[in-house]
Amino acid sequence: MAITSPDNRLWWKEPIHRIELAWIIIAFLWGLVMFFTMTFWHAFGQQNLSNTTYKVMPQAFAAKAERMAEQYKVREELGIPVVHPPPGSDVYLIGRIWMWWPILELEKGQSYRFHLSAMEYSHGFSLQPVNINIQLQPGYEHVFTMTPTDSGEFGIICNEYCGFGHHTMASRLYVVEKSTARSTQE
């Protein structure tokens, strides 16, 4: 029994029954399949988070974001600049208590090089309803390329607890069709 010493003192010499052995082999192979599915996705899948990260001082990161916002600001919403950077460019998003800054306006089907970092605490970039979730850490600038494939108004909420204002930390992200994008810029 499981609560007594094994009846057979040489239990490690007992053969494992073939049914049990078969299951162990199936489970092992399934593990390999899952392992290589992750690897495979890096080669052929479209959704892989980049490993590019830089160490950065929060103020230095904020300065880069402000420079971008100054250059490409198209309007303001409730005091927050809405920024329409050119497709393919570097876009910066700051997470800080308890807001996202600035608001980005992107074009559908275009790729952007995102730079994410937090100012004082960790924050969670949660793009809704797409449901892409990426962590922000102060002192780390996380760089990845993202391509919006739907247009419309999206929500960015914070899903890493960051103090008593955490539940108010929400913002928007606009994705516009290419043609309308050009006309609004003109």
Place this chain on the structure above:
Amino acid sequence: MSATPQYRVCPTTGLKVFGATQALIKANAVAAVVFLAVGGLFGLSVALTRWPDVHLLPMDWFYLALTAHGLDVLLCWIIFFEVAVLYFASSVLLNCRLAAPRMAWLAFWLMVIGGVLTNITVLQGNSSVMFTSYTPLQAAPNFYLGLIIFAVGALIACGVFFGTLVLAKDERTYEGSVPLVTFGALTAAIIAVFTLASGAIILVPTWLWSLGYISHIDPLMYKLVWWAMGHSSQQINVSVHVSLWYAVAAILLGAKPLSEKASRLAFLLYIFFLQLASAHHLLVEPGVGSEWKIFNTSYAMYLAVLGSMIHAMTVPGTIEAAQRRLGFNKGMFEWLRKAPWGNPAFSGVFLSLVLFGFLGGISGVVLGTEQINLIMHNTVYAPGHFHATVVTGTTLTFMAVTYLLVPLVFQREIMFPRMAKLQPYVFAIGAGGISLFMMAAGTLGVPRRHWDITFADSIFPYQIPSAGFLMMALNGVCAILAATGGLMYIVNTVASVFFGKRTGDAPVKTYAATPAQAMGRPVVADYGSAGTMYIPGTIVLVGVFFVSFVLYYYVNWKYLAEVWPLR
């Protein structure tokens, strides 16, 4: 030397129960139940706040309650109970006196002081940093100090366990190898040492930081090392509750492992590979490479998952084999239909086995897949997953075992047997529902640890799909059900322990020849040998499990493939 320690012979199992061991098991179990009551209450208040139409607690209380909930149930309730199990699996199962009972009492009081200190600090209100206390969020110094004291106590308890194993071997109180359950407990204790060491490595500097002696704790390093404690300690739970599954099957049904070798191999895989799980929390983090993520998140090619999948067959398999030996041989499932479903120890264990495997196990692998984590990280899917493992897995098992602990160790009858009969079902439905509905809400984007998903105070409120609100409401309903089950358990346990009828020398009702008799008899079927094992029902169950696993795994890859391309 002092006089030979006092012991009694258990009328049910024939095992020697030493006085000091019995007192320590009682003390740790009682402390566990007290923390469960407190932590459970905090948990209920959290779930009722997250039910948007109820929204029970004000904001600051919500985050405070959430911090205390994690602390009291995940740490205090579970580890106190585990210490009781360690003493049981060493001293009782090996017929040996406990090594250094005074140290064991020191461990107990350190854990009590640590747990209480951290609770008081949290209740003072300046330490609502969640159980994970990610830096740079800072709690009051006593928050960390309490955790450190608690961990030191738990480490001493592990030492007492190891000492007892050595003592038992020295004094030859058992023959051959230690029982499988003791082996599982040993697995847990070894993982616990790794876990507690990781905790010390990160919490001591963080404590010094909160006192102002250290200027900076890197948030990423904190998270990496903290989770070497935080996640690996969940593997202590897995090792312990799987051991208890084997133990309950043995005590109630006289069940024997199908193969000692396979079951022990599975535990060994836990020791080698489970510690890599810190990576599960860093999959969408900046500054961590994909190779590192893939290797660690998969426990080196899913070798620890392999361990769990082995238990997934061998635990129901031992039950089926034992039932068939008792004569429930008709068809595929008579052994299951005519299992002792009215016995809360059995029903609790079996429900736990099913829910842990289907809800907790599968969701854990999916959530821990490097890329799939992108569409789930920090949504309420994560608490959904770990409530399936820690609540329907560990907690439900501990509750089930309590129904044996009270008569066997406390020597009291269960005071309200009918309530006991019902309790595992109420709790399992409630806790299973919590897990399921939180996972569903998570796939709809509902964030975890969030006071108000209506975003009423936000300047740019985001409207979560109404289905998400519905899921959180259903989560609240199930939390009430789970809390009812928890209350039934606590009331019954406390009443029985303090006011229950003494059992005297009457053995506890089991369904096999009593283990004491079985021990002296030759086994009827030697399941360990090829050619005699017949477990068709288990094969069907495992088949269903495997198909669900594969389907759910690839469905989530499909969901992932639909989101915006990222590289």
